[in-house]
Amino acid sequence: MAKGGIWMDREKISIYRIANEAGVSPATVSRVLTQNANVSEEKRKKVENLILKYNFSPNAMARGLTSSRSKIIGVLIPDIRNPFYAGLAVECERAAGERDYSLMLSNYMNDMKMEEQRLYKMVGQQIDALIIMGGRVDELITDNAYAERINRISDLMPVVITGKLEGGNCYQVNLDEINGMDQVMEYLYSNGHRHICMIGGKNDVESTQTKWIRYRSFLCRHGTRFCPYDVVETGDYSLESGYEAMNQMLESGRKLPSAIIAINDLTALGIIQSLREHSLRIPEDVSVVSFDNTFLAKTSVPRLTSMDYGYDQYGNALIETALGVLEGMEIPKRQIIPTELVIRDSCQKIT
């Protein structure tokens, strides 16, 4: 292997070079860089001019070596291709940027082996804090080694998770699924809907479970008897799964609901496709509401009424928790992100 290669030969600019040219010591250059006050106006100007001239920015690795801070936050994501996570990642990046931090994203594709590997890679890269999104943490954790691994890392640096993990030093930032589902039901109910179906989701995903439970309890509270046929507990959160479920529902011959709750936007799109094929109009014939409020909800036809998770706030909370803990601040071990239903065109009032 060509050791170094051509890129090593370029003359590197360092504080030594600057110090030399300015006729001061490296320490003084460093003082200028760190905004230290004790530098005479004359030398400061000299150094600042050279910094500008060479477009010099100090070597982050050398800096990090003394400060033990890389200014990088590691983020473990199940799959960035999932619009939900993509949206969240963008907000995290924004929030991190505002605090002068960079993000190192890592997709683990729901593969535990991969997650472990990426995890240690990032730890080796000296990330200052770790954010773990979605995935196994949300589910029932059967693998003890997993929890132990994460908890051990939470001993070394701030770890913020979007799921649940007891026994360690992790910080949780969770979505208010309970209130979210209640809002949806409230909205549909107040718009006159009495026959409401729910489609999609897997029964080992905690957030989905919560939605089902609140759906039922809402019906219960309003004196409506829960009909098991009204909930389709299968689906992999894909467009196709919504399409299939809706088709079956329509072809079962049972009475058409006035409103349908989709587990996410993609499932809602599938449901809409199926309804269209059966010559049903949305929202005139059937109202549809979904969760996640991804870009799909904004650009679909009709535009979807969808549950927004306040991604900006979510991103802020994740980043600020991580950095707050890093700085030794007192941060609650669990935070809840409020939800807000974004009303668009896929629901209609029943008179």
Added chain:
Amino acid sequence: MAKGGIWMDREKISIYRIANEAGVSPATVSRVLTQNANVSEEKRKKVENLILKYNFSPNAMARGLTSSRSKIIGVLIPDIRNPFYAGLAVECERAAGERDYSLMLSNYMNDMKMEEQRLYKMVGQQIDALIIMGGRVDELITDNAYAERINRISDLMPVVITGKLEGGNCYQVNLDEINGMDQVMEYLYSNGHRHICMIGGKNDVESTQTKWIRYRSFLCRHGTRFCPYDVVETGDYSLESGYEAMNQMLESGRKLPSAIIAINDLTALGIIQSLREHSLRIPEDVSVVSFDNTFLAKTSVPRLTSMDYGYDQYGNALIETALGVLEGMEIPKRQIIPTELVIRDSCQKIT
């Protein structure tokens, strides 16, 4: 500010600590870490056991300081929420991981000011190479400062772009849009389609321009007269834009084409929605083919026949070009990624 905070107090494990416990010198520990051969089996075992015991991984910043390598590749992305870029990013991450590199993603949201800022942030973070996806580079570059900025960076480290930029030391990896469009036309033609429409795209995007040109030249070569009404040159690559365009086409009263080419998967979904609303079946009544082959193409109903860009190969090319150049290898200044039409269920043969 609480200098350091609680995280500084944890006893850090370093090669010195390991060396001490193993009764060897730090240099020996380093030799074990770098797979250097000149270590006796006895000491190597001792050190390896301690490394395992403490789950030790060497400080990447200290390492990087001597090697001038951060093992991080910076990637500038217009918007990761775009499924096309998300898919590409995932492949880049995989390819980078295979070479033991990490990625630092940065979304610039098509904002030049932001792009500049993120750029210097990443350079300051000592990225080893830079990959710039999409955006301004693809378009007509009116801002000279932009090109100059990128080219100056290409003097400091390998820069790989997916667009065009002359005058500097950038490496290009482009999609074979020409062949891609030809394949689509060939496919439709060989399946008996003679009346083919094209929907979507903006006229200042180079890749879109190329598609339009090849579409026309194909028709020309096959003796079909080009009808300007058959190309809808408006649309922002969204679902809604496809929906609107298709609606207009259907309501214009003009003869329905037998096949429609959508500029991307999302536009195709909109087109399909519109067709469904007009009680047209896909592919029985109209065939639809699109570009990008995102996850939407796989999970939509019907599943879309879509142009695949060989994302894995694209990701490989981007990463390997960056790292190849970094290592001083001879790499062509421009590479073309082949395209391949993935046949699914949205097109039908006309008899």
Added chain:
DNA sequence: ACATTGCTTGAAACCGGTTTCTTGATATGG
């Protein structure tokens, strides 16, 4: 005029690795 205080400044240590140089020990060869 002399002691004290406050600022500016450079020298040097340090962060945690890698690498060169050197030494000492062992193996090879004539």
Added chain:
DNA sequence: CCATATCAAGAAACCGGTTTCAAGCAATGT
């Protein structure tokens, strides 16, 4: 059996910053 090549392993320099420490110098107080 001695000269030479080979290899293990430690000491020390180095990467490029930050920070402590001490020195030098001017201003202030008595």
